[in-house]
Amino acid sequence: MDTAYKKKLGSWGEERVDLWMQQNNWHPKEKNLRIHKGEIDRVYFFKSGEGIKKYCIAEIKTNIIHSKKSFLELFNEVGIKKYLKQRQIQNIYKFGEMYLANGKKNIYLRIFIVLKFNQKLKIKNTIHKNSPIKICLIHHEYIILSIEPEFTNINSRKSLLQIKI
Template structure:
């Protein structure tokens, strides 16, 4: 089961990266990890550094992918973003937290993608 979830996650992150680039983001980092957690994609969108959580699913049976980004997950992303900002000395920038929802289709290679800018604040 773990490998299936990882495979879906990797596919989602690849689709999200392409989508972000097509929409003018500059990708700064991917899969940034520290003891606080992980951030899927870090990108620059205009004047903002955006910390992006990618959630991919097959269908909405258990809610939208973005609903999985609960307060505990948001807090981990926030703490990880703090470490990234410190490590990269990015204090002068504006920051926000975005979520990308990807719903994949079992029957074909079709998918839907939704970018939620400024999805949460801590």
């Protein structure tokens, strides 16, 4: 895959997550925020009816799935590591700690994986309900998954952040 195509695919995936988050009353506050040694894909903001503010710091990865086998490979540690780099995980933790240090509370970390289907796949019953990988949305062309940062087994500093997926 060439760089221009990867960028276009990544933007497409980010747009899909933005739409899903907005349907759940989370709104983009920051997009593709440049930080030291990388970037944060999204920071979302939620304000409840009681005035409680919540923030979601998100890393978004997008890929094309060609078969059910390639989809199922995602559910092991090696499969996850194909999508995520240690620096990306560390960046969302560090950025969350910065938000915490600035007095913001209710900070959530999410890793979204958007998988675009190359063919029709039956996915509904392939994820166990106790899996750290959660289905956010199943569309006939793609699926949005959410992964707990701890599941990646990538060493990050201990954090004071509230992590909820």
